[in-house]
Amino acid sequence: MQVIITDAWMARSRAFHLNGFKLILAILLASLVLMLVSAGLYHWVFMKGAREGWPVIGSLVRLVSKDEIAQRDRYVKENIEVLAKRLGEMQAKMLQLESLGERVSGLAGINPAEITVAPGRGGALIAGRDLSIEELDATLASLDGAATKNADVMTVIESRLFEQKIKKMMVPTQQPVLDANLGSIFGWRIDPITGRSALHTGLDFPAGVGTPIYAAAGGMVVTQEYHPQYGNMLEVDHGNDLITRYAHASKVHVNKGDLIKRGQRIADVGNTGRSTGAHLHFEVLVQGVPQDPQKFLNAGKGLGTERSASSKASVLQR
Incomplete structure (x- = not known):
């Protein structure tokens, strides 16, 4: 294809030779320029009409804006x-x-x-x-x-x-010697050595020498000594003027000033001091006055029953 351009002022003519590729490229370039010009003109006219409120364009803008606001309100x-x-x-x-x-x-x-x-x-x-x-x-x-x-x-x-x-x-409710039968109980009895009536200030738990003795409650060891009457003896302070005493032990595993926890092994059953056989003599003292330890141990059995029942119930719920 040949294009001839004539200049009337210069009295000159110029010829351009376009093959197929150049012709297609020229058409595409012209189309692109036309599209850009059209888009720019449309944008300028639309924006100008929207700002100045031209009848048709203003209505179209309000319609579009109203739809967008409605969608946003519905979403919110x-x-x-x-x-x-x-x-x-x-x-x-x-x-x-x-x-x-x-x-x-x-x-x-x-x-x-x-x-x-x-x-x-x-x-x-x-x-x-x-x-x-x-x-x-x-x-x-x-x-x-x-x-x-x-x-x-x-x-x-x-x-x-x-x-x-x-x-x-901190309350002594755990039996200090496990699986042991109860011997002499708290109260008045005939003393096995003198044969006279005397107050027995604790509980006796007969057991073999070396049987573990466990702390009936947590507390601090305030006494660890050999006593002429009690033999190897431990006293544990549980606070609130409450003390437990463990007597006639063969061996002691804690020292004065030690902090112990409930159920901890603190000594072994023995036959030391004023004793007629291997056993643990267990006392509970409140403000220095001996109390019946059986009341505390019975309370511990009740707590153990409640714990067992609650644990069974939780297992059933699972």
Whole structure:
């Protein structure tokens, strides 16, 4: 293809020879330029019409904007409904947690009225009506406050229950010699050596020499010595003026000042001191006054039964 361009002013002519490839390239380039010009012109006209409010263009812009706003509002509304439903479920769970906290506080010996958490907040969110962002924000703030207060309450309850557990561990309720038959009990009896009536201030547990003696409760060893009457003797202070005494031991495994825990092996059964046979003489003293150790051990048996029943129940629930 040959294109001839004639210049009237210069009285000259110029010829261009275009083959097939150059012709296609020229058409594509012209099309691209035309498209760019058209797009720019359309954008300029559309923007100018939108700003100045031309009748047709202004209506089209408002229609498009209205559709976008409607879609955005619908999306926001759907998300608010989902969030409101989740908040309602959270409120229901929070009420259950508060009810549980009140029951547990009673077990811990705490007055629930003193730790009431955010009373009068109402129930779950009401479904079936539109909720505003402000309402959701207020509900979230209420839940946050309730969660903080519940955490404080649970901390107090945990502390109280832990304190009670420690106190129970410090009361001598565990039998010091396992699988041993009870010999002489607490009270008045005929002394086996003098033959006269005398007060027996503890319990005797006959057992072979070397049989382990276990701490009836946790505490501190305050006495570890050889006594003319009690032989190798241990005294453990459990606090609150409560002391246990272990006498006639053949061997002692702890020293004065040691901290021991419940069920720890502290000595072995023996026949030392004023004794007519191998046994453990076990005493419980409150403010220095001998008490019947059997009352404490019976209380320990009751606790053991409760623990066994609760453990069986938990196994059945599983």
